[in-house]
Structure formats: structure tokens, C-alpha cells
Amino acid sequence: MTAVGIVAHPGRPRAVDMARSLTKRLTEAGIEVRIPGADADALDLADHGVEPDAFPAGLDFAVSLGGDGTMLRTVDLVYRSRVPVMGVNLGQLGFLTGVEPDEVDSAVDRVLGGDYQVEERMVLRVSVESERPAGGPWWALNECVLEKAHPGRLVRLAVSLAGERFTTYAADGIIVATPTGSTAYAFSARGPIISPGLSCLLVTPVSPHMLFDRSLVLGADEAVGFEVIGDSAVELTVDGRTLGELDVGDRVVCEAAEAPARLIVFSPRDFHHMLKVKFGLADR
Numbered sequence: 001m002t003a004v005g006i007v008a009h010p011g012r013p014r015a016v017d018m019a020r021s022l023t024k025r026l027t028e029a030g031i032e033v034r035i036p037g038a039d040a041d042a043l044d045l046a047d048h049g050v051e052p053d054a055f056p057a058g059l060d061f062a063v064s065l066g067g068d069g070t071m072l073r074t075v076d077l078v079y080r081s082r083v084p085v086m087g088v089n090l091g092q093l094g095f096l097t098g099v100e101p102d103e104v105d106s107a108v109d110r111v112l113g114g115d116y117q118v119e120e121r122m123v124l125r126v127s128v129e130s131e132r133p134a135g136g137p138w139w140a141l142n143e144c145v146l147e148k149a150h151p152g153r154l155v156r157l158a159v160s161l162a163g164e165r166f167t168t169y170a171a172d173g174i175i176v177a178t179p180t181g182s183t184a185y186a187f188s189a190r191g192p193i194i195s196p197g198l199s200c201l202l203v204t205p206v207s208p209h210m211l212f213d214r215s216l217v218l219g220a221d222e223a224v225g226f227e228v229i230g231d232s233a234v235e236l237t238v239d240g241r242t243l244g245e246l247d248v249g250d251r252v253v254c255e256a257a258e259a260p261a262r263l264i265v266f267s268p269r270d271f272h273h274m275l276k277v278k279f280g281l282a283d284r
């Protein structure tokens with residue numbers, strides 16, 4: 001292996017220390033280390049900083065040092081280049097990260113030696129028709145959220161399923177999640193938990209003001225579309241990144257992306273055991 005990317009949460013001292021230590025170790029082993037430019041400055045590792053567009057090219061793998069938010073950002077940076085990501089849990093729940101802090105050195109050694117597996121996770125492609133900055137294609141490992149931009153107002157969205165008009169939602173917002181994202185915001189909105197081994201889309205309203213208030217689980221080949229039809233501002237967020245507001249008439253289509261994200265694991269993950277551990281479920 002010749003090149004490794006590092007994405008660290010600059011606000012977590014342990015992540016900063018680990019990024020510096022790992023950079024030193026890999027560099028001394030003759031391996032190129034790349035860090036997104038803004039992160040590199042914050043970590044005092046400016047010599048390794050590169051522009052985000054240049055970050056993934058030719059990487060053997062990327063290391064995420066932080067919580068699930070850092071993991072989502074890392075996947076977004078490298079997804080289209082098919083670079084696998086190893087996540088180190090320096091956050092709280094750590095649903096996406098597979099390595100604990102005291103395992104970092106041994107985990108890196110195993111990856112460098114080819115002793116690892118790749119777990120594939122479905123990704124959303126979010127296509128936005130808008131003249132605003134939110135316009136364009138985006139990708140999400142967890143979710144796409146359309147929600148009210150201002151308190152005390154509802155959003156009104158005309159919803160289509162697989163190209164056919166379905167109904168109009170009046171709600172605080174709507175979440176479209178992957179199975180991976182079913183344990184994130186959608187779970188807080190009382191959506192179901194879906195095994196990440198499945199490929200499907202989960203559509204969950206947030207505080208709906210309508211009789212139909214249930215989540216929908218759609219097949220991976222069933223795109224879900226939205227058109228902004230109300231006079232209230234709608235804000236678009238993808239994997240925690242606020243992309244901006246949408247105007248009346250703007251459209252969003254969420255569908256399964258052609259390729260999955262690639263996560264580094266060292267043994268098959270027991271999803272049910274993970275649920276028990278992360279949510280503190282007791283045996284009875």
C-alpha cells in the first residue's frame with residue numbers, strides 16, 4: 001500500500017493526537033498520508049493537506065477518527081472513488097465505526113497486511129432540481145432530510161413513488177433513509193430499524209399533520225420524489241450537511257445509488273448484538 005487518507009474530528013483532542021501519531025507512523029513507513037486541507041491546518045499537519053477533490057485519488061484506504069458524523073464525512077469524500085473506509089470510534093454510539101481507540105495500531109497493521117474484509121452498504125443518490133446552491137447530485141450513506149427552515153411552519157411536499165403521484169405530505173419534515181440510516185434520525189422519528197444487509201428506502205415523516213403518519217419501506221428500485229408546493233421554506237440536509245433552502249417548484253429524487261459504500265471490517269458484524277450493546281438492551 002502506498003497512500004492512506006486520514007479524516008479526524010478537529011474538536012476531539014483524542015482524535016487530534018491519534019491523527020498526528022498515525023501520520024508519523026505511516027510516513028516513517030514510506031506511506032503517503034493525505035488529509036483534507038482544512039483538517040490538516042487544524043491538526044497542525046499542513047504538509048499533508050490536499051484539496052477535497054484530490055483527496056481520494058489513488059488512496060488504498062481512508063481512516064475516520066471521530067464519531068458517526070466523521071465517518072459520514074469520510075465516506076462522502078471517498079465514496080465515488082470506491083475507497084474503503086476504516087472507522088475508529090471516538091464518539092458516542094458508533095454505529096458505523098468498527099474499531100475501538102485501543103485497537104487502532106493493530107487494525108492499521110491488519111489493513112496494511114491485507115487482513116481485512118469489506119462490508120458494502122447501500123447509498124442514496126439524491127438528485128436536486130433547483131437554482132439554489134442545493135441543486136445537483138448528492139450521495140448519502142444515512143439519509144436525506146427535507147424539513148421546515150423556520151419554527152412554527154409546516155412543509156408541504158407532493159410525493160411520488162416509482163414515478164407515480166402518491167400524496168401530499170404536510171409535516172415538519174420527511175426523512176428518506178437507507179437501512180444504515182434507519183438507526184439515526186429516522187429512528188428518533190419513530191421509524192423502524194432495518195438490517196443493513198437489506199437494500200431498501202425508508203420514508204419517515206417528522207411530526208406529520210395528517211392521518212397517514214406511518215413510515216414506508218420501499219424497494220431499492222422504487223425511487224421517491226418530492227416537489228415543494230407550499231409557501232414555507234424547505235431546508236435540505238444530506239448526511240448532516242445542510243445544503244440550503246429549496247424554492248416552490250424545486251424537485252428532489254432519492255433512489256438507490258449504483259454502487260455501495262465500502263466499510264472495512266475484520267469479521268462479519270453481528271447487527272443484532274450491536275443493537276443490544278448500543279441501546280443497552282438487557283437480557284430477560
